Amino acid sequence: MLGLMPPKLFPGVARIVTTFVRLNVDGVLPMHALGTLARLAAGFALGAVVGVTLGLVMGRSRWAEDVLLPLVSVGSPIPGLAYAPLFVIWFGLGNLPAVLLVGFAAAFPVAVNTWTGVRAVKAIWIRSAVAMGARERQIFRKVVLPGALPAVMTGLRLGLARAWRVLVAVEMLTAVPLGLGWLIFGAREFLATDVMLAGIAVIGLVGLGLEKLVFEPLERLTVVRWGMLAR
């Protein structure tokens, strides 16, 4: 505004809003957002299935816990993005490495939280179920699973947040055809800072929306309704 900074680098708010609206009307932003969301869904589903399975196995079997826990606790603090160049070499460019990396990054918090949840199921619940003649399968389905669910939900939440963060960055590196990360990265080449900021705004909105529209209703429908969690 004052001419202190080149407007090419620091576009005014009016300009960002105009670009934002224009890109929405053109359908460019929704298209990129859809591409990113599809990749997120695929990657996160993969990570959730793997993570919950790992967590359940770790929680139920001492042997699996002893072997898997060290691997998970060493793997977990490595930023998922650090694997990105490796995944590119292994799986090529495009969608495959992006989806796999997102799944890989999301699986860790899901596994750790599921494991914690299974272990936090009160022993007395299990014993009373046993006393009432429940079999292994029934105990698992009716006691362990609902008991662990609040922690599993936390894990899924953390996993999704991680997946979202990794995905945006990995899209910059793996040259996917459509995606918000790619949009921002590509716009840099043309010094289109208004497009970049509009893309960042969409990323923030989608991130917020995932939390508010996906997880809060899901939590209300399951754990809050079953009385496992006060809300």
Next chain:
Amino acid sequence: MIRPRARRIVGAVVAFGLTALAWEAFARSGSLPPAITPPLEAIAAALAGMIRDGTLFVHVGYTLARIGSGLALAALVGVPLGMLMGRVRSIERFVLPLVSVLSPIPSLAWVPLFILWFGLGNTASVALVFYAALFPLILNTWTGVCAVNRLWIRAAESMGAGSGAIFRHVVLPGALPFVIAGLRQAFARGWIAVVGGEMIAATRWGLGWVIFDSKEFLNTDVMLGSLAVIGLLGLGVERLVFAALERRTVERWGLVRGTSA
């Protein structure tokens, strides 16, 4: 909860042994070229080479310096801001909406823009760590100040403490567990940001940069070696620095129960 140490060690040895064996079998089976799946000895040799010529230490030093300065800046801004938010209503009302809009944006989304604003090199990486670390610090400090037991404050007041004394002797120690939790989260986020930022924005040094640069030459052994270093460093800082910090402050003051028991 407490499991015998021996059992844990055996578990870890079996786990890493099995993984190493599986990797080794896969790498030597020849189903993929060894340039893509290097055997363990190649990875170890690459690491040893980096240690011998000292480059590894320069990379580690740069990465740690970047995350250190970013975290320090974020703590200098975030902690006082969070404290003010917890104590002053109008500041809370002004800052909170900003924080809740900005905080879900992944820090790495800003990389391309930060490159344009700050150029390639250190400034962009430090700014990225600052951005990533700032919000967990603000939010946790704010929560911590809000969560200080009202009774404590009232008790201090009735004993005639001024607002300065209340702040120093009641609010500050009461909020500290949250501040430390915030620092922990900030480090975890900053660690991701610094590695990602270095891949895209660094020019010569840094662990993220070395991974990205090795990709160009298909040096998968260097990449995997650096990955291991990143993992060990992250785990080490988390276990040594933060656990020690917690022991020295909040656990000693009896504010939280020790987790290391």
